[in-house]
Amino acid sequence: MKVFILFILLILPFYGKLQPYQSKAIDYEGIDLHPPMAIDLILAGNFGEMRSNHFHTGLDIKTKGVEGQKIYAIEEGYISRIRVSPWGYGNAIYIDHPNGLTSLYAHLRDFPPHVDSLFRAHHKKSESYVLDEIVLEDSFYVKKGEFIAYSGNSGSSSAPHLHFEIRETETEHALNPLLFSCYQKRIKDSTKPRVSGIKIYAVSKNGYMIPGKSKYYSCVLQGDKWVVNGNKPIDVSELVTKNSYLAFGFHVTDKLDGAGNICGVYHTELYREDKKMHEQKMEYINFDYNRFLNSHQDYYEFKKKKRNVHKNFVTVVNPLNIYPQKDGIIEWENCAGNYSYKAKDVHGNLRTVEFSLAQPSGSYAKNPLDEVGKYYFPDSINTVLHENFQLLMESGTFYEPLQKNFRIDTQSTYLSSKFEFSEYVIPVQQHFDVRIKVPTKHQKLPPYKFGIGVISDKGYLSFLGGNYVDGWVETTSRSFGTFVLLSDTIAPVIKPLDFNEGKVVSKYNNLQLQINDNLAGLKSYKAYLNGEWVLMIYNRRKKRYIIPFDQYSKPHLLKGKNNIKIVAVDRLGNKKQAEYTIVY
Ligand SMILES: [Zn+2]
Numbered sequence: 001m002k003v004f005i006l007f008i009l010l011i012l013p014f015y016g017k018l019q020p021y022q023s024k025a026i027d028y029e030g031i032d033l034h035p036p037m038a039i040d041l042i043l044a045g046n047f048g049e050m051r052s053n054h055f056h057t058g059l060d061i062k063t064k065g066v067e068g069q070k071i072y073a074i075e076e077g078y079i080s081r082i083r084v085s086p087w088g089y090g091n092a093i094y095i096d097h098p099n100g101l102t103s104l105y106a107h108l109r110d111f112p113p114h115v116d117s118l119f120r121a122h123h124k125k126s127e128s129y130v131l132d133e134i135v136l137e138d139s140f141y142v143k144k145g146e147f148i149a150y151s152g153n154s155g156s157s158s159a160p161h162l163h164f165e166i167r168e169t170e171t172e173h174a175l176n177p178l179l180f181s182c183y184q185k186r187i188k189d190s191t192k193p194r195v196s197g198i199k200i201y202a203v204s205k206n207g208y209m210i211p212g213k214s215k216y217y218s219c220v221l222q223g224d225k226w227v228v229n230g231n232k233p234i235d236v237s238e239l240v241t242k243n244s245y246l247a248f249g250f251h252v253t254d255k256l257d258g259a260g261n262i263c264g265v266y267h268t269e270l271y272r273e274d275k276k277m278h279e280q281k282m283e284y285i286n287f288d289y290n291r292f293l294n295s296h297q298d299y300y301e302f303k304k305k306k307r308n309v310h311k312n313f314v315t316v317v318n319p320l321n322i323y324p325q326k327d328g329i330i331e332w333e334n335c336a337g338n339y340s341y342k343a344k345d346v347h348g349n350l351r352t353v354e355f356s357l358a359q360p361s362g363s364y365a366k367n368p369l370d371e372v373g374k375y376y377f378p379d380s381i382n383t384v385l386h387e388n389f390q391l392l393m394e395s396g397t398f399y400e401p402l403q404k405n406f407r408i409d410t411q412s413t414y415l416s417s418k419f420e421f422s423e424y425v426i427p428v429q430q431h432f433d434v435r436i437k438v439p440t441k442h443q444k445l446p447p448y449k450f451g452i453g454v455i456s457d458k459g460y461l462s463f464l465g466g467n468y469v470d471g472w473v474e475t476t477s478r479s480f481g482t483f484v485l486l487s488d489t490i491a492p493v494i495k496p497l498d499f500n501e502g503k504v505v506s507k508y509n510n511l512q513l514q515i516n517d518n519l520a521g522l523k524s525y526k527a528y529l530n531g532e533w534v535l536m537i538y539n540r541r542k543k544r545y546i547i548p549f550d551q552y553s554k555p556h557l558l559k560g561k562n563n564i565k566i567v568a569v570d571r572l573g574n575k576k577q578a579e580y581t582i583v584y
Helices: 002-010 113-124 287-296 300-307
Strands: 042-044 061-063 070-072 077-084 089-098 099-108 131-134 147-151 161-168 194-203 209-220 223-228 245-254 267-272 275-280 308-313 337-344 350-357 383-386 387-395 405-408 418-421 432-437 450-456 461-465 467-469 474-477 481-487 493-496 509-514 522-529 533-534 537-539 542-548 562-572 575-583
Touching: 077 099, 077 113, 089 147, 113 131, 161 533, 194 223, 194 308, 194 337, 223 350, 245 267, 245 337, 287 308, 337 383, 432 481, 450 474, 493 575, 509 562, 522 542
Parallel strands: none
Antiparallel strands: 042 061, 061 161, 070 147, 077 089, 077 131, 089 099, 099 147, 099 161, 194 209, 194 245, 209 223, 245 308, 267 275, 267 337, 337 350, 383 387, 387 432, 405 418, 418 481, 432 474, 450 461, 450 481, 467 474, 493 509, 509 542, 522 533, 522 562, 537 542, 562 575
16 A cells, blocks of 8 residues: 555646647748558558557558568668567568658568568577567668669558558657648549538536436538538537536548548538637657557447547646647527538638527436546546556556446455446556455465556456565556456467478478467467577467478578477466477
């Protein structure tokens, strides 16, 4: 408990750090950049579209459905960072340019020999397949338009494409690449954004949605105009709630020419009569705040109805720097009147939807957020202090008031009871502290083999790790759900697929195997050929590990008998080592 209290005293109010909107001083018109590919640039995704837990920070450029398109450096510079992972960006290259920009190319398949040797050197140095390495300044120079990679489908990519980003090198903020006129001219768009619906909310003074007090109104095409509520004033009386205000959200998407993909909108404005209330602009994204997408987006609409609703009001815990103006909260007493919403893409195609509100009548409904002790609020510190389970959430941990939902299920096949807190589907901004007390009957188990797991609504268990302190196991989590205590003393299992002891592999191009861990998950996996480290690739889709016989590993292969050693370690330090003799 001492640690918890000290922590609380150190926390400043979260919303003390909110900054006003600032535009970037970048010469979008004057900077001339080489296209990243020579084929027609057709987008499967644009900058700022809403994805799971983030705004998309680049362009997804189609590669004609195949891998292996040539990728070119958009400007001279030096390779500043390289990454390899079965997840996320996959194989990726960052290039820093003298004009103050960084370009990033991701989901790559592989590289021409001179770039490949850079990756190989870093694999060897770190003895790891997964890489995220800063490359020393000026050690790898590239010319403008130089061929640097082949496009692919690596990492968390669902189809072959190039993920392309431009960042401001100094701040690492991702810029909207379509604002550069050299690219805007190459990528055609004559399609207006589409406003499919309006959502009206009762919100608290801090911008929180009042539970059960919001309504979605579809936009319908009438003649050549999109109208709401048959073009009659909307009666919002049923939403009027004590201690609340009115605010809007808009279900808006965009498409570009030549592709059916649903993209995000660039610039929107909300007017009441002639006065601007709220403005949103996807010019750049600060990665520190990108996860606050969950505060900007109506995540109930997204998860339950698959609708992209952009809230035109902000809560006190939302620091996103995408709002040139944010006065989207109005009083019920004078909400009647005419409103217009303008949605624009980068190419200037504009969609306007007009609507009006009638003066609400009737009495004010009770506000559930006013009920004392029923909710946790995002702008305060929140704790659960039970004799066997504790949570500490600092200010800004989640986005909307959270119903105090905590249940203990003693019917458990785990080492502890099941501690159910809130819901797995509710997004969480930052890690919070979780502690579970080790039950007396398990206190003889090795303390460094304990961990905490969180179970999703679908029953999927994620291992969170854990440290043993004074009879408790502590860790952090970035999801709610059902927390349980675990112990993992079992090492990973190594299973060769196409070889075994004494196998003749002279005709093989690679060795393939599976490595599975029962609980904690793999922390590292390495392969040694006659004592020399060799690259072992993890193929996420095939769920197998592959040791290629190529120009880098073949020099270590001997005629006749060879020793191959595999070492796998899980996240609690349980280690498995297996050795085989193979004949080449
Ligand atoms: Zn992408």
